[in-house]
Amino acid sequence: MATADHLVELRGEVLREHIDVIDAVVQATPGASRMSVVRAILDDWCERKCHEASLIQRVTDSQRNRTGNGSDAGRKRGGA
Numbered sequence: 001m002a003t004a005d006h007l008v009e010l011r012g013e014v015l016r017e018h019i020d021v022i023d024a025v026v027q028a029t030p031g032a033s034r035m036s037v038v039r040a041i042l043d044d045w046c047e048r049k050c051h052e053a054s055l056i057q058r059v060t061d062s063q064r065n066r067t068g069n070g071s072d073a074g075r076k077r078g079g080a
Helices: 016-028 035-065 072-076
Strands: none
Touching: 016 035
16 A cells, blocks of 8 residues: 555546446445545556556567567667
């Protein structure tokens, strides 16, 4: 969980129907707030995106290694 030092303010317009669902979740969840629900949604989304990115990287690295294009060794020595 992020500490206050890591929090930044976020402002913007959101669809009313999305806020209605968030508000319903807040009412059904003891101790929850709109922002705690939004943080949980963003945390889940970020985890999924990072996982997606790691899978994409793994697949593209595997393809490059099979074809011999763009090897890591060449890039580490200063190659493009």
